[in-house]
Amino acid sequence: MSVVPTRYRRTSRDRVLVTPEGISVPVTVASRGSRVGALMLDFLVILVLMGLTTWGLIEIAGGLTGIDRNLEQKNALGHALQFLVIVWLVAMFLFRNAYFLFFELGPRGATPGKRIAGIRIAARDGGRLTADMVIARNLLRDIELFLPIVFILQAGAQSGMGWLTATGWLAIFLLMPLFNRDALRAGDMIAGTWVLERPRQKLEAAMSLARAPAARHEDEVALDAGAAPARRTYRFEEAELAVYGEYELQALERVLRDDRAQSLESVYETIARKIDRNDGWNDERAFLEDYYTELRARLEAGMRMGRRKADKFSGSQE
Structure with missing residues (x-):
């Protein structure tokens, strides 16, 4: 845990939490x-x-x-x-x-x-x-x-x-x-x-309002040209989603909400290495958004069936 540099602080209570995987999460x-x-x-x-x-x-x-x-x-x-x-x-x-x-x-x-x-x-x-x-x-x-x-x-x-x-x-x-x-x-x-x-903003709203400036600029150009903005969609296999649980999902949510380039890159590298993927370079946020969406859907489906996975260290619990 460390204090956020003064120039990046929104309040004097901002901190950077480093997870056991080496991911920096602003809190x-x-x-x-x-x-x-x-x-x-x-x-x-x-x-x-x-x-x-x-x-x-x-x-x-x-x-x-x-x-x-x-x-x-x-x-x-x-x-x-x-x-x-x-x-x-x-x-x-x-x-x-x-x-x-x-x-x-x-x-x-x-x-x-x-x-x-x-x-x-x-x-x-x-x-x-x-x-x-x-x-x-x-x-x-x-x-x-x-x-x-x-x-x-x-x-x-x-x-x-x-x-x-x-x-x-x-x-x-x-x-x-x-x-x-x-x-x-x-x-x-x-x-x-x-x-x-706790985060005061829903993730869906944060995703739409806190998109990377380059992506927003590309969308505006595409709309001016009369075309729908293009965005690559990532899909993940069951085995790639099964490596993480609820705790990692919450950490990923915080990273996406805060939309800090260094955190996004660090988290992307960790997840990509864990699931042996390398197709999200230079498109880290879109990769993480899709991974978050599919991981959340998988965990919610598991809970409806009476199964829970608290984190990457635990198996599904009946």
Whole structure:
């Protein structure tokens, strides 16, 4: 990962991510404000889910205790109420922890709050986001945010030392993103992740609006002459498409969207060497556009049939 040279930067948060294959991919680090907003949205969703679950279990418990019962039935009722308490404790734990794990381990790498804010988590080394990374960054959230609450509960709400300790602890971890250029929290540093802005433009629109200047000029000349603009079409065999998966498709999408000549050439060389093709020289963008279109169609067809290929290292999964 490196910083984009100043003359090429759109914002101070622009970076260049180098994938394990040596492909340079331009990315933008999410702003601190968008991360805070996403976290607040997620906490709101969690609180609503916790409230609805608590209300539902209270209603069930009220229905059980509202009926006259003999001693034997009352003993069974006591066990039932204990079971409901256990269900409530498990549900609260899952909402607090499994909520983030479930969504961030998904293909989008983002919770509902992050999706609304237009951000997602990614691996800082350019590789695939792994379960270990997601689990590590979310377990650290307990230390960052919930441990101060434990201090207060153990010391008592009236304890000045408890409040002082909790305040100092929160200050250290909550202010940490302000003192590093990539806005990393402790969980990101430990897990090797960061939070990036998601592409805000659909690829189809980007392809039509961000075409290479030479191609646009040729189209204009052809239209002035009354002829349809010519463009070579590339076709790929099943074996040529089978070498890549969803992760590589997303990386290719970013490269096409940003339309930077150096990145296009680098990605073309990597793919051409991998599939043993050399017919796209000097026409790299058209080659990559067609490869992207066919690879996406293949992966979408596979998902409809219940098969997924996460990346080039994994086989199709049923």
